[in-house]
Amino acid sequence: MATISTQFVEELEHYGVDTTMDCFNCGTCAAICPLIYEHFPRRMIRYAQLGARERILEQANDLWHCLHCGLCTLTCPRQADPGELILGLRRLVVAEWRRADHV
Amino acid sequence: MYSPKDIIDLLAANVRRTRNPFGVPKRLMNRWWKGLELPARADTLLYTGLMYQAAPYIEQTTSMLERFEDSKWAPYIGYARWMPNYLAGLGLYLMADGKEKTRAAGTLKNIVRILQSSGIRFGYRPELDFYSGILLYDLGDLDGFLEHARFVADRLQQAGVRRLITVDPHTTYALKVLYHKYLGTRLEVKTYFELAQFPPAGGDRSDTTGPVVVHDPCFYGRYLELSEVPNRLLTGLGYHCVPVRNSGPFTSCCGGPAESISPKQSREIMQRRVEELQATGAPIVAMCPICMGNLRKSGAQVEDLSTFLARAA
Known part of the structure; x- marks a missing residue:
């Protein structure tokens, strides 16, 4: 069971991502990604669309598998910029870590 | 990791x-x-x-x-x-x-x-x-x-x-x-x-030039769309740029960006790219210190673009 955050898409805008809902989950990004790793980045993008914030934080380390090579962004048929979305999720996670360090 | x-x-x-x-x-x-x-x-x-x-x-x-x-x-x-x-x-x-x-x-x-x-x-x-x-x-x-x-x-x-x-x-x-x-x-x-500007190559320079394969870094190939320039310079100097399976905007990553967090993953990606480049049989030209260091880990012959260009300078 995962808690859903209905404001998560808006929250991501603070981290530079404004294309979260543009993705229609075709999987081109996962097919072109050199990682060939458990539906990456498609699954993370789906979590973001659903607002599964906690799930993303649980699996946060997976975000750093990304090479930031840009192939997913180049080939995305919806110009949903999956590479930037993953980078935005990294920023969110880093901000969470920094907040936790300061508590 | x-x-x-x-x-x-x-x-x-x-x-x-x-x-x-x-x-x-x-x-x-x-x-x-x-x-x-x-x-x-x-x-x-x-x-x-x-x-x-x-x-x-x-x-x-x-x-x-x-x-x-x-x-x-x-x-x-x-x-x-x-x-x-x-x-x-x-x-x-x-x-x-x-x-x-x-x-x-x-x-x-x-x-x-x-x-x-x-x-x-x-x-x-x-x-x-x-x-x-x-x-x-x-x-x-x-x-x-x-x-x-x-x-x-x-x-x-x-x-x-x-x-x-x-x-x-x-x-x-x-x-x-x-x-x-x-x-x-x-x-x-x-x-x-x-x-960089060089006078057009004159005469037969095949003894000093030859086939090369260019590895486009992601940032030049995709993000900045500059791949044409090194190819044009090398061709102008008499080198034959052998086509590689993934190049230009569709270039393959060398794996370098992952080397600080997961060196194993970085090596896997690098080996795949080296196989693509080595399939051409030509010496590899890199133009990024990260790509260069990572591709060299395979033992492949890799030289920086500047090395080739400086020979004509």
């Missing part, structure tokens, strides 16, 4: 304290220019971003990380940031391969020669040549990147610098795109090879 948090905290602390991710003192790291007598006063400055100079330290660090990845020692990486910087930086400086330091300096000297023989007037000011902070950006530490980028941009602005010549894709992207996007800087940034 190492803890991304530990790696980011370590790199961010190094950048904050020493202005480079390795903690190596700049006066030790950036010495290639000594003896060249490059003018300090010029409208256009050569800006290395210290990336080629960092290559020996990247190699040293990643070989250590590769050795301990997923071992019982891996979790202790987080403690490295508590080590005094001068000690860690000096240790890394002493451990890094001297041949690699000479090679990195040679690449930058070649670039100077290419620019000079192309008739480009430029200067170099080592005190203004800083690491761009790009690694922090790529790893998601936007605050750390911005703090460092502001420091660099302020110094360039105070010195009245408007035009820069860059030598690697990461620094080029940071200064040309990211500094403008996040800080509003208006620097005119060009790579050295965009400015």
Whole structure:
């Protein structure tokens, strides 16, 4: 069971991502990604669309598998910029870590 | 895989304290220019971003990380940031391969020669040549990147610098795109090879040239769309650029960006790319210190673009 955050898409805008809902989950990004790793980045993008914030934080380390090579962004048929979305999720996670360090 | 948090905290602390991710003192790291007598006063400055100079330290660090990845020692990486910087930086400086330091300096000297023989007037000011902070950006530490980028941009602005010549894709992207996007800087940034000019190759030069295969870095191939330029220069000098399966905007990553957090993953990606390049049977041309260091780990014959161009300069 995962808690859903209905404001998560808006929250991501603070981290530079404004294309979260543009993705229609075709999987081109996962097919072109050199990682060939458990539906990456498609699954993370789906979590973001659903607002599964906690799930993303649980699996946060997976975000750093990304090479930031840009192939997913180049080939995305919806110009949903999956590479930037993953980078935005990294920023969110880093901000969470920094907040936790300061508590 | 190492803890991304530990790696980011370590790199961010190094950048904050020493202005480079390795903690190596700049006066030790950036010495290639000594003896060249490059003018300090010029409208256009050569800006290395210290990336080629960092290559020996990247190699040293990643070989250590590769050795301990997923071992019982891996979790202790987080403690490295508590080590005094001068000690860690000096240790890394002493451990890094001297041949690699000479090679990195040679690449930058070649670039100077290419620019000079192309008739480009430029200067170099080592005190203004800083690491761009790009690694922090790529790893998601936007605050750390911005703090460092502001420091660099302020110094360039105070010195009245408007035009820069860059030598690697990461620094080029940071200064040309990211500094403008996040800080509003208006620097005119060009790579050295965009400015390089050679007279057309005359006669049969097949004894000194031959087939080569160009590995386009992601930042030049996709992000900055500059792949055509090195190909055109090499072809103009008589080299035959053998097509490779993935190139230009569809180039394959060398795996380098993962080398700090997962050296094993980095090696897997690199091996796939090396297979593509080696299938052509031609020597490999790289134009990024990260790609160069990573592709060389396979034992493949890889030379920097500047080496080929400098032969004609």
